Amino acid sequence: MIKRVCKKLVDDSATVAIGGDFARCLTSSTIVFLHGDLGAGKTTFSRGVIQGLGHKGNVKSPTYTLVEPYELPQLNAYQFDLYRLADPEELEFMGFRDYLADEAVCLIEWPEKGQGLLPDPDIDIELRYDGEQREIHFVACSALGETILQRLNDEI
Numbered sequence: 001m002i003k004r005v006c007k008k009l010v011d012d013s014a015t016v017a018i019g020g021d022f023a024r025c026l027t028s029s030t031i032v033f034l035h036g037d038l039g040a041g042k043t044t045f046s047r048g049v050i051q052g053l054g055h056k057g058n059v060k061s062p063t064y065t066l067v068e069p070y071e072l073p074q075l076n077a078y079q080f081d082l083y084r085l086a087d088p089e090e091l092e093f094m095g096f097r098d099y100l101a102d103e104a105v106c107l108i109e110w111p112e113k114g115q116g117l118l119p120d121p122d123i124d125i126e127l128r129y130d131g132e133q134r135e136i137h138f139v140a141c142s143a144l145g146e147t148i149l150q151r152l153n154d155e156i
């Protein structure tokens, strides 16, 4: 079973493209954590995933709203950006349990801010700077995560 996948991303279109590849490997509710410094490409990757799941319009970061829902043809998506979360308890107020209970892909930027309340992810992703370029590292954290990375590894 594949537990890790890494790839070099030469420009932002490569980041969007691997998001699209990843989207094609998703078939059911999946929790995805996105780690990486500011500007590392977390939102760019999420855009690729959400557009890959069939969203036609723009995808911006829900920096102030914390979460943006997308109703999509195959699988819904929730994009979280917890950067501005002051206290993990705020997650309760925003009703995050309802989002996680939905049949949907949850893409969570800055999951460290929700530590203690968020469940474990299926896939943990890290985006790293590599000069002007980036690298993406996927780690499977559940049986579902391993199945997804197996598919992704066959695809890229």
Ligand code: ADP
Pocket (backbone or CB within 6 Å): 009, 010, 011, 012, 013, 014, 015, 036, 037, 038, 039, 040, 041, 042, 043, 044, 045, 109, 132, 133, 134
């Ligand atoms: P984050 O959400 O991690 O703060 P963003 O995705 O909002 O980061 O921004 C990343 C920035 O880096 C954008 O300007 C984007 O165009 C650029 N970028 C994304 N992927 C790459 C890449 N592989 N190589 C170079 N620049 C990239």
Ligand code: MG
Pocket (backbone or CB within 6 Å): 042, 043, 061, 081, 109
């Ligand atoms: Mg972002």
